Amino acid sequence: MSSIFISNFSSSSFILTGFPGLEVDYLWLSISFSSIYGMVFLGNCMVLHVIRTEPSLHQPMFYFLAMLALTDVCMGLSTMPTVLGILWGLIQEISLDLCIAQSYFIHGLSFMESSVLLTMAFDRYIAICNPLRYSSILTNDKILKIGVTILYRSSLLISPIIIRLKFLNYCRPHILSHSFCLHxxxxxxxxSDIHFNSIYGLALVISNLLLDAVLILISYIMILHTVLAIASQEERRKSLQTCVSHISAVLVFYIPIIGLTIVHRFGKHLSPVVHVLMGNFYIIFPPLLNPIIYSIKTHRIRKRVQRLFYCKRS
Incomplete structure (x- = not known):
């Protein structure tokens, strides 16, 4: 029966699994995911609006936060059409070209988020360990160059394995294990021979996600060493307080990646729906929580958001 079903689809398209076993709950899942995506766009667009309209936030730290918010908006847009399309019963398959494009954006944006988090760690390192040179090191021109470098690093490095997907021969059942496309x-x-994709993909993960995580860890070791040398306990607290939001964002990004890796590596016996939900969790969790973290933990953003809602009520 499944072979007949598969044969009804184009040979150049792929079946989107969706959420196996939860088909009867698609209505409630669609409401939940629609609400989550709405919160992702509302929260991150609000952060972008606040940073753009508040002159006191035109500083390196908040420029990098704007990059993070923009990346999170794009991440939501990259998966929303297929996830909601499945839950609303609008789509069951995706063409090869669209699948490759979606894979490119999902993986590229993941690397971009990692790069932005590393840059934000560098920002905190300069602000705490070398505060007198902060404004001279992180000038607007350098911030622009950092942003362009992040964009090129994320978009170009992922291109070789994504482009090669177009030329592979797909002879096995065209059934994707998620509600979106992954490499x-x-x-x-x-x-076809996939050694290049496998080796290059592993090298990308090591040189991007793993290396970024190690560099972030090193930066915070150096920050902690500097903070502990400060005599005043109040100054120590204030210095560490400026890092809380970024540390939270780093944990929100890397914990789902670790969880997804563990599930894929050791959870072969688990229900397919667990893998699907973990995949969605990895994609949507950071964009959802980042604006909440920064709105709560960053005093100037919190005050500006409160004034924004107060003005709307008035």
Whole structure:
């Protein structure tokens, strides 16, 4: 029966699994995911609006936060069409070209978020360990160059393995294990030689996500060493307080990645829906929580948001 169903689809398209076993709950899932995506766009657009309209926030730290918010908006847009399309019963398949494009944006934006978090760690390191040179090191010109470098690093490095997906021969059943397209899903269905994609993909993860995580850890070790040398306990508290939001964002980004890796590596016996939900959790969790974290933990953003809502009520 499944083979007949698969044969009804185009050979150049892929079946989106959706949420296996939860089909009867698609209505409630659609309401939940629609609300989550709405909160992602509202929260991150609000952060972007506050930073753009508040002159006191035109500083390196908040420029980097704006980059993070913009990345999170794009991440939400990259998965929303297929996730909600499945839950609303609008789509069941996706063409190869659209699947490759979606894979490119999902993986590229993940690397971009990691790069932005590393840059924000560098910002906190300069602000705490070398405060007198902060404004001279992080000038507007350098911030622009950092932003362009992050964009090129994320978009160009991922391109070789994504482009190669177009030329692979997909002879296995075209059934994706998620409600969106991922590189590892596509190469699993290929009968062509995938050694390049596997080796290059692993090298990308090590040189981007893992290296960024190590550099962030090193930066905070150096920050902690500097803070502990401060005599005043109040100054120590204030210095560490400026790092709380960023540390929270780093944990929100890396914990789902670790969880997804553990599930894929050791959770073969788990229900497919667990893998699907973990994949969605990894994609949507950071964009959802980042604006909440920064709105709560960053005093100037919190005050500006409160004034924004107060003015609307008035």
């Amino acid at each position: 590892q899903d596509l190469i699993r269905m290929a009968c």
